[in-house]
Amino acid sequence: MSLDGVFRRAFGDDEPTHAGSGWTTGVLAVALGVFAAGGVLCLHMPDLLTTPDLRGRYPLPLVRGLIQALIGLAFLCGLLSALSRRRKVLGVTGMGLALAASLAGGASVEIAGPVSSRLALGLDWFLLNLLLLAVIFVPLERWRPLREEQLVFRPLWTTDSVHFFVSHLLVQVTTWLSLAPATILFAWAARPEIQGAVKGQPLVLQVLEIVLVADLTQYAVHRAFHVVPALWRFHSVHHSSTTMDWLAGSRLHLVDTIATRGLTFLPLFLLGFDERALGAYLVFVSFHAVFIHANVRFRLGALEPFLVTPRYHHWHHASAPEARDRNFAVHLPVLDRVFGTRHLPPGAWPAEYGLGDGRSFPESWLGQTVAPFRRRI
Ligand SMILES: [Zn+2]
Ligand SMILES: [Zn+2]
Structure with missing residues (x-):
């Protein structure tokens, strides 16, 4: 069961x-x-x-x-x-x-x-982040729901909660594993003169540059996770969600999380951005990543061409064949335009989400965590 x-x-x-x-x-x-x-x-x-x-x-x-x-x-x-x-x-x-x-x-x-x-263990981090996200997103999803009939406690919300719980409890380990490769293996590649110039810029400019650099890396890593079969085994866990809401984005395999974060951090580390700018980006990305999965019919107005919206990322999760391997950008839709992977039918939302291959996918956290290591999913 x-x-x-x-x-x-x-x-x-x-x-x-x-x-x-x-x-x-x-x-x-x-x-x-x-x-x-x-x-x-x-x-x-x-x-x-x-x-x-x-x-x-x-x-x-x-x-x-x-x-x-x-x-x-x-x-x-x-x-x-x-x-x-x-x-x-x-x-x-x-x-x-x-x-x-x-x-x-x-x-x-x-x-x-x-x-x-x-x-x-990061029980404090789990409790605080869950409390904050619930206080923001539960009312938001009620106020401007995309699918009004969808309940807060929709199918498999427990599986996604366990993903959220485990990733927060192990925050120290996953953070270390994400940062260590860059700081230990690539410290030799850092150039103080470049880092000095980057750090000397105004903080706002640095944050905008971080968003661009991070999303360029995320685009490449995300696309690789889709097209390389051995990587897709891990990323398919994220795409197995058939319901979109603020908790659905938590369904990520730990290998996916650590590899994406680790590779995204590498150029940011080498460029030597100010810690305050990195901190501001972390706050932005933690909310934005949750927001784009949320069950909200939200328009961002003039910002829409420049920032990924829930509708944009919902299409990334659509099960329709024409939406497969589209909309890889996490923050900047322009990247999909440049690389020819944009799919955004005007005004429309996907009818269904998920893998769309008709096969059953493990439903429990443990099943989803061990599945990529098995011969067959
Ligand atoms: Zn994906
Ligand atoms: Zn997603």
């Missing part, structure tokens, strides 16, 4: 989900309860569960306030859901998680001794 089936069975809640049914508050209660419990876990085991690069930067009083608010809101939503819904499972789960988080010390758990581990 797929993870989806497990989840539906676990909650066993097939009652109506309309406004006032206690469904939304129930789901919110569970989600907030998970965030609250995760936050308390991070306070208990910061050595093991918090990203070393981030943990020193947290304004702790604010983080504690956030955890306290999450506990309170999870309990309140759980109570409201349980009062208005015949099946209490969601509400009770939310209240249970809030209660467990409180009993485990809540927001006031003391951090014992100095936190000094240099290798840890």
Whole structure:
């Protein structure tokens, strides 16, 4: 059984989900309860569960306030859901998680001794990024939906959540594997005079240059992942999504993520861009990559010819034969124009997404992760 089936069975809640049914508050209660419990876990085991690069930067009083608010809101939503819904499972789960988080010390758990581990899981990164993306994209997809009937919890959302969870938990390892080849193997190729000139430019100009350089590399790597059969085995995981939304972009094989990031970073490293400009690009790319997969009918107006939109990238995921191996650009549509790979029927959206080869594809995270290493997918 797929993870989806497990989840539906676990909650066993097939009652109506309309406004006032206690469904939304129930789901919110569970989600907030998970965030609250995760936050308390991070306070208990910061050595093991918090990203070393981030943990020193947290304004702790604010983080504690956030955890306290999450506990309170999870309990309140759980109570409201349980009062208005015949099946209490969601509400009770939310209240249970809030209660467990409180009993485990809540927001006031003391951090014992100095936190000094240099290798840890990124539970904090997972929780913060998921919270931020959900707060932005769930309302956005409700406000301007492309497919109105599509639910937040659509088929295989659990598989994509596991992809999101694992890639965030292993953030330190994947980041290291992405950066190490450039910094260790290619340090000899760096030219201080070039790096000095690049770094001396205004930051805004550097960010624009990073977008161009990064997308030129991404275009080449992305296209290679489509046309080289051994690479397509890994990238086909990303294209196996038959539903597009803000979570769908997370479905990426770790080999795909590390290879693409590592190769994209190489020219940026050699050119020696300012760290602040690289940081700004990272923030942009994390939101833009999620946005272009989202279930939103969003127009970017005058920006559309210059920046990849959801409609543009949705065509990259279309299962129709004429859309195959098209729209490789991640940020700049002009690249597909230049290289003759653009496909954007005026005003239209794809009818269906996915591999379109009629074959079944593994549905679980584990199945999708091991599939490329097997002889047959
Ligand atoms: Zn692709
Ligand atoms: Zn995609």
